[in-house]
Amino acid sequence: MKKYAFIIFILLLTACAPATQPGIFLPIQIATEPAFIDPASYPTSQSADVSASQLTSGINVRVERAWRDGKNVNANVCFSLPDPSDWAIWNASLSYGDSILQEYETTLLSTQNGERCDTLTFVVAPDADTSTAIIIVDAIGTTPRADEYCTVYMPKIQQTLNERGAGIILDCVDNSGLLTMQIVSYPPEMTQEQAEQMVYSDEFYTVKGPWVFTFSLGQ
Secondary structure, X not given: OHHHHHHHHHHHHHHHOOOXXXXXXXXXXXXXXXXXXXXXHOOEEEEEEOOOEEEEOOEEEEEEEEXXXXXXEEEEEEEEOOOOOOEEEEEEEEEEOOEEEOOOEEEEEEEEOOEEEEEEEEEOOOOOOOOOEEEEEEEEEEOOOOOHHHXXXXXXXXXXXXXXXXXXXXXXXXXXXXXXXXXXXXXOOOOHHHHHHHXXXXXXXXXXXXXXXXXXXXX
């Protein structure tokens, strides 16, 4: 009788024992460091002198100096000014290998003696092969100030319109003490908008090249 009582006691203890839970595995986190960029991947080339100058559309353009500083390709570009207006390089590009870059920054260096000089800066890839680089200046342009239309531009605009037989007559009108160029007459078959498109065409405020310069800045 005692033997059966002991067996029943053992069974009760087993039934009341806590169930065994499966093991819990926590993910292991591995710390990572920022990727290291070897400074050698941004090479620096000594400046290359580009002495040649080019005359196109009556404008003389030259590259005084070109150099690569890391990922920046720089060129000091000077050009003769067509008139006293505020002229600047409007379109330029850098090509190397199969790449063509048309975005660049401009830093004014000087404006004197009828000439303006700027530094053009293009950003290239670290591994760019610039052993043969070409800078093309496509156009220079200006946005005339209000007082310059009468003093600088109206005579040559009127002459061009006369040569083309456009039938448009321009004049300078005093507008609150400021001389302003206005269209005083145009042919009856022409609208005011059409006349203004001819008078304010970019051709009078843009000089197109191209001016092309080739040099080597290494790999």
